[in-house]
Amino acid sequence: MNPIFKRAAAAVAVAATLVLAGCTSWFGPPPVHTSSPTDESVSAELEPFYTQVLEWEPCGDGFGCTTAIAPLDWDDPAAGETELALVRHVATGDRIGSLLVNPGGPGGSGYDFVLDTLDYAVGERLQQRFDVVGFDPRGVGRSAGVTCYDAEGMDEFLYGIPEGERNSDEWFDDMAARQTAFGDACEQGTGALLAQVDTVSAARDLDLLRAVLGDEQLHYLGYSYGTFLGATYADLYPEKVGRLVLDGALDPEADYTEVSAAQYAGFEQSLRAYLENCLTGSECPFTGSVDAAMGEIGDLLASVDASPLRGTDGRFVGAGTLITAIIYPLYSPDAWGYLDDLFTSVQFGDADFALTLADAYNGRNADGTYADNSSEAFYAVNCLDYLPLDTLEAIHASADEIIAAAPIIGPYTVGPACAGWPVASEAVREPLHAEGADPILVVGTTGDPATPYQWAVNLSEQLDSGVLVTYDGEGHTAYNKSNRCVADAVENYLIDGVVPSADPKC
Template sequence: MQRTRRRSLIAVGAVAAALSLTLSGCVTAFFPSDDAAPSSTPAPVADDLDEDLRPFYEQQLSWESCEGDGFDCATVSAPLDWENPSDGEIELSIVRQRALGGDPIGSLLMNPGGPGASGYDLVASSVDFAAGDALQENFDIVGFDPRGVDRSDPVECLDDAEMDAYLYDLPENETGTDAWIAEVEQSASTFSDACAANTGESLEFVTTVSAARDLDLLRAVLGDEKLNYLGYSYGTFLGATFAELYPDNVGRLVLDGAIDPSASIFDVTKAQSMGFESALSAYLEDCLGSSTCPFDGTVDEAKQDIGDLLASVEQSPLPAADGRQLGSSALLTAIIYPLYSADSWPYLSQMFEQTMSGDSTYAFFFADQYNGRDENGEYINNQTEAFSAYNCRDYTFDPNVDLMREKAAELAEAAPVIGPYMAYGDISCSTWPYPEQAERAEIHAAGADPIVVIGTTNDPATPYAWAESLAEQLDSGVLVSYEGEGHTAYNKGSDCVNAAVEAYLVDGTVPEDGLACS
């Protein structure tokens, strides 16, 4: 891959990945009155709760109006270290749209994925995209930034210029050589050291297990005896982890675009390489049937053209007006970004046509959108930093060079266009200042209420097989399948999926296990 940094797996921020192509502006809800934001009464806590945790669970939230009519914001104090809750605290930022119907069932917490995507922004700026009318009528819709993300004691690593270098600078040596690996290791070390220095002690505790414990705290201080939750993409892993830790506190959970919690980092990388390769084939099949397609011939011939384009910019990068050079890594990011949604395929065609003519403008626009970089060269969020912080603790990595080369060959065989540029990801976390938190394992959540798992049959970022696996692992898992393209399924045009999700969350009607939607 052309960038010095190696991404160990593609970010799986379900909603966030495609938002800027489809949404703009802030959603404002109508409320019948401008009364002050009501306070929350914490849910009763268990008698055997650790005394050091009791102040956190019994805190009263102070809501303030924000983000336009009908939105309230608050901060929640959480333990820095859940194993030692008296050692300090962090602040979690939350935003709430009160139930439009005025008589909420309770709170519905939402997470858009990542790891590192902002649930606060999801609700404050795009609530209509995230939740249909039935959910907004019946629930207080609550978005939150998990620890380490954006407004919640964020992971901080590099300034804008340094982030540009980290994401876009081109290496001096040939991919896969010892000299190239040394370059990547040095880049990873510089990044890790900066994260440790600029974030401080909270970096150690940016893990999914800690975030899941925060989720139970949010449930309690919002006044809900059980958690109602809609998690997309990585948010499914967060929700499943919560269910494993607190099965008795599981209310109505919907996990859309599921991650297999038992998959290793290489399993994930290989599955995603194949998933995006499959999505690329689907795009090309659709494209070749139109008069505006920049490719000719068969799907396989067009894929060869794309592979040749990636190889070409690796050897001879295309310049941008701001001085950056478009290499294969940035171009791969530009290809992947619109593959998250079939609605974005026409933009992908325009990007290919422009890039093949020697113009990198559109490709850099897509890569920048994916990386959270605006037109002024400023990074508007910390998703890259938070993504690394979570994954480097949540997975186990092996930077053995011989093994990575074997895996690189396997990726290239499994996904000939995408796979070669997703190899060597173990290097990116090899210098992280804190070791992995735990081995990946199945999640069963014994004793939990039904948990609905949704999988899309040609989802590139979270392949359908992961939804099948998670639903089977969960003792109370219920699988809903959507036959279609793109990442995640709820509120994306399927009346069948929407009805199943909303009937469960609003009325508690459990969908038929194995329900197939189109």
């Protein structure tokens, strides 16, 4: 499995796994109503995009859906167009404006997030005051999407066992070859869009959506990767920042190795928290101390790495797939019980439950198809947002840093990143300041395994107007997860524009 930090992509907890349902028929019933774009001062090339009128069609129960058109290449708006899919739940009370929501990824569908789990995406108070708008960023889901492999190819890419001894030059070469072939398939299947799915382009799309939805400023709730998208928007358009909440922050300054090392260290911290809880019960698959149990997990990973387990469908569980299965329930303490079943089954040589968890994480259906293109979009966006790790010297140096930070998980997560990707990255990892923007709320969870708390601290300090809200707890992201302190801080800010005078330390 490619090690690039895919396992931190999920923005929602396992307990709220999305049901990916279809919604839209663009033809048929009369429009729900149109959206009147704002009167924007933009270049002549951009004017047709900023003045377009959205026609909303009914979809789902109480939702409207539409498609917006954006420039394919924001630096050359005349070069072509791309489509952006949106879904909207209209405010039930005194309307403030639109609230755009992004669940993370990159590759997560904001469309499905809002349509299928509205109450999880935003609380009732926000539903009353805002039109809640989910959107699929460029390259994702129902928007014009990244396309790479068929289902069989994705199985081999995500679950296949590379040749050679793990972390040897031969192994790294095979991993790089697999990534190069994947990138070539993405280029063939996606075309010119593949070069335009970077986060800066998606942030420019956000400004377009703000305008065509009729809002003078952007109100936005971004989870996980969605915090990077929101911070990028704020840095590009500080004068257009309305009320932005960034929950489960990424550090814009961190490079690939720094991100990976911090995330895998975070997952090990959460794995230890799971074990501390597990060892107090009578059905825990481990006994003794947390350190001893961590050692047993390390031995289990080494065992399946040397001799992968075969599932009833013929696929294998090697160490990479087992890491995915372990990490998925760590996103939420409510899902830790799945780890009991996982470790017990693998200890008895059963691969099927590990495959079930890994499939849930990767969006693979029981019939072998994939629910969406989230994995493909994830790689495509990250391979533009981060510089590649594609020489043996750089790979080994990165591996040493990651393994030092996460000695149990780390050895099974390292390798080349974006090797042979067909579109060269020009990314620069640097702080984002958004000078002149109104206050921006940054929410961080002390026990977040996927986006470590320090990143929220870092982002709140980088942003000139950043305001930190700390949640002392476990799990990925904090808003709308039954903590009234966090909910009040977020909702009072979004509704009334009031930021805490000091970190409430919820």
